[in-house]
Amino acid sequence: MTHRYRLYPSPAQLPVLRSHCGHARWVWNEALRAVKAHASDATVPFFDLTKARRETDWLAAGSSSVQQQALRDLTRALANAKAGTHRFPRWRRKGEDEGFCVRDVTVAIVNRRWAELTVPKARPMRFRLSRPLPEAYGMARVTLDSAGWWHVSFAAPQPPVDREPTGAVVGIDRGVASTIATSDGSLLRAPKLRPRERRRIERLQQQLARQHKGSRRRGRTKAAIARTHAHALRRRNDWIERRTTEVVRAYDVIAVEDLEVKSMVRAPRPKPDPEREGSFLPNGRRAKARLNRAILDQGWGRILRRLEDKAGASGVVVVRVDPAYTSQTCARCGHVAKESRESQAAFSCVACGRKRHADLNAAANILARGIASLAPTPGHGAGPGDRAARRSPAPAGSENLLVARVA
Ligand SMILES: [Zn+2]
Known part of the structure; x- marks a missing residue:
């Protein structure tokens, strides 16, 4: 299950978030293109991110950890498709699948209602603690929905429902x-x-x-x-x-x-x-x-x-x-x-x-x-x-x- 919170970046932070989204999308699509060109059932993308960053200035200016994570996401999506649990990954489209992942995320609790998330290349941004944080979180996904709202979500294990066997x-x-x-x-x-x-x-x-x-x-x-x-x-x-x-x-x-x-x-x-x-x-x-x-x-x-x-x-x-x-x-x-x-x-x-x-x-x-x-x-x-x-x-x-x- 995921815990999702509304994220409130400042106007000055928006360009950073948007460029992370764009880079993650670009890496995902380029790597997917490479996979499709070589072998459609490959689980590891044939994509050299280091080389791409060397050759492309705007990519090099972005966060390599965000870009690497996009590559890892695709690798996992391909593995899931191969295992038959998920569909084959599709192209990410601008304005529709806006988001990126941050590994080893840092979260600072400000007070009972607010916490701060740090994403690469930006100052900490606030998110609303609409529910308690999961006890453990390693990775955060930042997304922009079609309503123009930003969210941050953390994967967390599903806690058991408090119940007694009923035989029903x-x-x-x-x-x-x-x-x-x-x-x-x-x-x-x-x-x-x-x-x-x-x-x-x-x-x-x-x-x-x-x-x-x-x-x-x-x-x-x-x-x-x-x-x-x-x-x-x-x-x-x-x-x-x-x-x-x-x-x-x-x-x-x-x-x-x-x-x-x-x-x-x-x-x-x-x-x-x-x-x-x-x-x-x-x-x-x-x-x-x-x-x-x-x-x-x-x-x-x-x-x-x-x-x-x-x-x-x-x-x-x-x-x-x-x-x-x-x-x-x-x-x-x-x-x-x-x-x-x-x-x-x-x-x-x-x-x-x-x-x-x-x-x-x-x-x-x-x-x-x-x-x-x-x-x-x-x-x-x-x-x-x-x-x-x-x-x-x-x-x-x-x-x-x-x-x-x-x-
Ligand atoms: Zn009958």
């Missing part, structure tokens, strides 16, 4: 009508954009459409949109933190949809309805739904990551199951039919007549698949016939079932 198991569905549905019957909704925020974003987007590309005004409008989103994201993330802690505290085993198989398995199925349903609604409502989806869509990945981080630190097992047809299968009789899914929220089995909230029905299916993949079934195990567990990353062996994908 749960299936969790990424709901369509709600954010999270549990097989216990809870439907939980993450906070969305507030009406005022939505109106503000809509107004700013209209403004953006009228502004000239690349103009200063347009840049300011973009930052204003990003700031409004950032407020909503922060509320959503706080909500995710609280909910994931509650879930990890309450259950010993948590079954979730495996996101990686989702895109493959679900692609040929009919598109989920919100889009289509929206087309019958007045435009305003569709736009509202779209704005909110932008916030919620990214939420599920975060929910999974935080669940797995916290579970891993607390002795709780997270099982990933194949999500195929969980929303069309009757949790009582097992009949699969897309006609059973009456609407966004209603499931009504065409075979046995069972009526239930669609998200709760799906959560029950996820729980059943999770339990099935945990149970030792001699002879069959996680063989090719076992659809539910087939694609989950660690199908058999209870100690392997703890799926931890910590960055």
Whole structure:
């Protein structure tokens, strides 16, 4: 997990931070280019930073430790891609992936609310202690977000959740009508954009459409949109933190949809309805739904990551199951039919007549698949016939079932 704090550089410090970002990006991209030119699966970049610094004045004027760290970051990203835990690194783009790392960072605590960070070639800059500092930190990442805010984050080990074994198991569905549905019957909704925020974003987007590309005004409008989103994201993330802690505290085993198989398995199925349903609604409502989806869509990945981080630190097992047809299968009789899914929220089995909230029905299916993949079934195990567990990353062996994908 990472601890992130808002960083407040002085105007005089901004050029230094910006040039560190630029240099880190340049080194990353040049080294990536070299890797791609030589052998695409290389884990060590063929890139001679010393030579590049000798030949390029502006690079030599920058911090070699920032530049070396960018090279190390890329090396690690390539190793992760080779191990299959992460995607192949992509190009860093100006204005989008602004940031750099500082190794052996120095932090001085000023008072209860403020601390100071020292980055190469700049005087100490303040950051707000919105939460306690991690006990140990070796490296700091400084980033600039699209709202124009600077942040510093420290990697820290995930502390365990304070809990007692409960013997309870749960299936969790990424709901369509709600954010999270549990097989216990809870439907939980993450906070969305507030009406005022939505109106503000809509107004700013209209403004953006009228502004000239690349103009200063347009840049300011973009930052204003990003700031409004950032407020909503922060509320959503706080909500995710609280909910994931509650879930990890309450259950010993948590079954979730495996996101990686989702895109493959679900692609040929009919598109989920919100889009289509929206087309019958007045435009305003569709736009509202779209704005909110932008916030919620990214939420599920975060929910999974935080669940797995916290579970891993607390002795709780997270099982990933194949999500195929969980929303069309009757949790009582097992009949699969897309006609059973009456609407966004209603499931009504065409075979046995069972009526239930669609998200709760799906959560029950996820729980059943999770339990099935945990149970030792001699002879069959996680063989090719076992659809539910087939694609989950660690199908058999209870100690392997703890799926931890910590960055
Ligand atoms: Zn049924």
